[in-house]
Amino acid sequence: MKVLIIIPAYNEAENIKNVVDNLAGNFPQYDYVIINDSSKDDTEAICRQNQYNFLSLPINLGIGGGVQTGYKYALEHGYDIAVQHDGDGQHDPAYIEKVIQPILEGKADIVIGSRFLSGEGFQSSAGRRAGIKFLSALIRVFCGARVKDVTSGFRAVNQRYIKFYAEDYPSDYPEPEAIVTASLDGAKIQEVPVVMRERENGVSSINLKRSVYYMVKVSIAIVVCRITGRKRRGRKR
Amino acid sequence: MTIYLRIVLGLVVVVYFLLILHFMKKKMLSLKYTLLWLFSGIVMGILVLFPGLLDAFVKAVGIETPMYGLFVFAIFFILVIAMSLTAIVSKQTERIKDLAQGNAVLEKRVRELEKSKLKKGEG
Numbered sequence: 001m002k003v004l005i006i007i008p009a010y011n012e013a014e015n016i017k018n019v020v021d022n023l024a025g026n027f028p029q030y031d032y033v034i035i036n037d038s039s040k041d042d043t044e045a046i047c048r049q050n051q052y053n054f055l056s057l058p059i060n061l062g063i064g065g066g067v068q069t070g071y072k073y074a075l076e077h078g079y080d081i082a083v084q085h086d087g088d089g090q091h092d093p094a095y096i097e098k099v100i101q102p103i104l105e106g107k108a109d110i111v112i113g114s115r116f117l118s119g120e121g122f123q124s125s126a127g128r129r130a131g132i133k134f135l136s137a138l139i140r141v142f143c144g145a146r147v148k149d150v151t152s153g154f155r156a157v158n159q160r161y162i163k164f165y166a167e168d169y170p171s172d173y174p175e176p177e178a179i180v181t182a183s184l185d186g187a188k189i190q191e192v193p194v195v196m197r198e199r200e201n202g203v204s205s206i207n208l209k210r211s212v213y214y215m216v217k218v219s220i221a222i223v224v225c226r227i228t229g230r231k232r233r234g235r236k237r
Numbered sequence: 238m239t240i241y242l243r244i245v246l247g248l249v250v251v252v253y254f255l256l257i258l259h260f261m262k263k264k265m266l267s268l269k270y271t272l273l274w275l276f277s278g279i280v281m282g283i284l285v286l287f288p289g290l291l292d293a294f295v296k297a298v299g300i301e302t303p304m305y306g307l308f309v310f311a312i313f314f315i316l317v318i319a320m321s322l323t324a325i326v327s328k329q330t331e332r333i334k335d336l337a338q339g340n341a342v343l344e345k346r347v348r349e350l351e352k353s354k355l356k357k358g359e360g
Contacts, residue, residue, distance in 0.1 A: 069342070
């Protein structure tokens with residue numbers, strides 16, 4: 001099984017070296033690719049200097065376009081499993097094994113690393129948790145997928161959904177929407193507990209001001225997705 | 238509608254068409270995206286030329302004066318054009334994204350080719 005770790009990175013000069021060195025040094029069984037989303041800092045220079053395996057986008061596409069580039073790369077190189085793993089040090093590569101396990105066993109198409117299942121580690125602020133709870137309920141109501149940590153960027157997908165996401169991946173704030181599109185397609189989605197850290201350096205891309213926009217946009221996206229998406233439950237596999 | 242108002246509106250429609258033609262001549266507008274503009278201009282022109290049509294429309298929907306009827310038409314066309322512009326922008330965004338992603342994949346391939354060529358040159 002060929003496994004590719006997709007590491008989206010935007011202005012992660014301070015974190016990217018730790019993340020990649022840890023990954024490449026301690027987990028050489030996985031391939032990785034960094035998607036430098038037209039960073040304004042030294043992210044690309046660091047990737048060059050260290051001869052990392054990276055793709056550099058000529059214009060900033062945002063996290064959705066970045067991650068999709070990774071899926072396109074995975075598709076082109078025939079990977080069996082792709083794992084999204086943030087470039088900011090929030091995710092611990094030690095959990096990759098757990099995240100891909102259900103796919104290896106054929107129990108799931110998509111596995112989401114959830115920080116809420118075990119309740120350990122960085123749990124985010126109360127406000128954000130409430131927002132995530134709301135989106136989680138919305139997704140459950142509108143498309144039946146039971147996912148607690150809908151904004152988690154730590155997820156693994158099998159070959160079928162590498163292709164699915166390579167063709168179409170939502171932009172802007174894509175994580176909850178990607179769950180909706182896949183679950184409407186009939187994907188088996190499973191959550192496994194992971195422990196996340198607070199990001200090591202720099203600031204998160206979602207600040208307080210954008211939170212309102214985030215909630216409104218994602219809520220509408222979920223509802224619209226449900227209306228326009230074709231549900232294909234009971235798909236033969 | 239008075240004859241005077243009709244002449245003024247008629248002139249406005251003529252200027253409108255001249256503007257569109259001017260832009261098309263200078264290749265600032267491609268025909269594909271001008272069709273909606275042309276179509277709205279034609280409809281407005283017909284309504285000014287044959288005010289009976291406008292009167293009938295106004296009566297049928299229950300609008301008070303023909304001028305308001307004309308506004309309704311104009312606003313409707315503007316809305317449709319704005320919507321089609323948003324659709325065009327969305328499509329362009331999608332295409333630019335595809336180009337950027339393809340470019341990134343190619344850039345990596347070129348980088349690796351250069352590296353392997355360099356190695357061969359040394360060896």
